[in-house]
Amino acid sequence: MVRSDKKGFTLIELMIVVAIIGILAAIAIPAYSDYTRKAKLGEVSNTVGALMSALNTHISEQGVSAAINPLTDAADTLGIAVPTKYISSVTVGACADADADGVITATIQGIGGGVDTTTMILTSRCGGGGARTWSGTVPTKYRPKN
Numbered sequence: 001m002v003r004s005d006k007k008g009f010t011l012i013e014l015m016i017v018v019a020i021i022g023i024l025a026a027i028a029i030p031a032y033s034d035y036t037r038k039a040k041l042g043e044v045s046n047t048v049g050a051l052m053s054a055l056n057t058h059i060s061e062q063g064v065s066a067a068i069n070p071l072t073d074a075a076d077t078l079g080i081a082v083p084t085k086y087i088s089s090v091t092v093g094a095c096a097d098a099d100a101d102g103v104i105t106a107t108i109q110g111i112g113g114g115v116d117t118t119t120m121i122l123t124s125r126c127g128g129g130g131a132r133t134w135s136g137t138v139p140t141k142y143r144p145k146n
Contacts, residue, residue: 033113040111041120041142044086045134048106048122049144051092054078055102056128059095068092086110088117098127108138115142 051074058078068077074090075081082090088109095102104122108115120143121136134143 037111037113037115038142040086041108041115041138043083044106044108044120045122045144047080047082047087048090048104048120049132051078051080051082051090051104052102052122052124052132054080055092055095055104055126056124059098059102059126060128067094095126098125100126101130102126105136115139 089107091105093103106120118138119136124132
């Protein structure tokens with residue numbers, strides 16, 4: 001008499017499982033990479049937004065502002081330390097008066113996926129109270145909404 005109580009998986013069953021895992025990985029890995037890029041660029045936009053808020057405060061307290069270019073000048077003048085992990089340079093444009101538009105440009109680094117060396121630009125009223133407009137060469141899907 002032949003017993004048929006063998007346990008285990010057939011080769012076909014194992015190949016089906018491997019194929020399903022491969023399909024799921026092909027969908028999940030690009031989506032995960034996109035999410036991590038968005039999170040890193042979120043840090044850049046938060047820094048640029050904080051710089052704009054500090055610029056608005058500086059204008060309201062000190063009056064007009066000259067252009068602020070190096071990262072250390074932003075920390076010294078505006079009191080905001082710019083993290084250099086994802087930002088290689090930042091330029092804070094001069095504000096002639098509180099009714100002029102202030103422009104802050106951050107050059108991006110260390111993110112990958114075709115985003116490095118792109119720029120994220122925030123434009124807003126120097127004295128505050130105006131709408132913030134995001135632009136730059138960073139792809140639109142990674143920019144904050146206006």
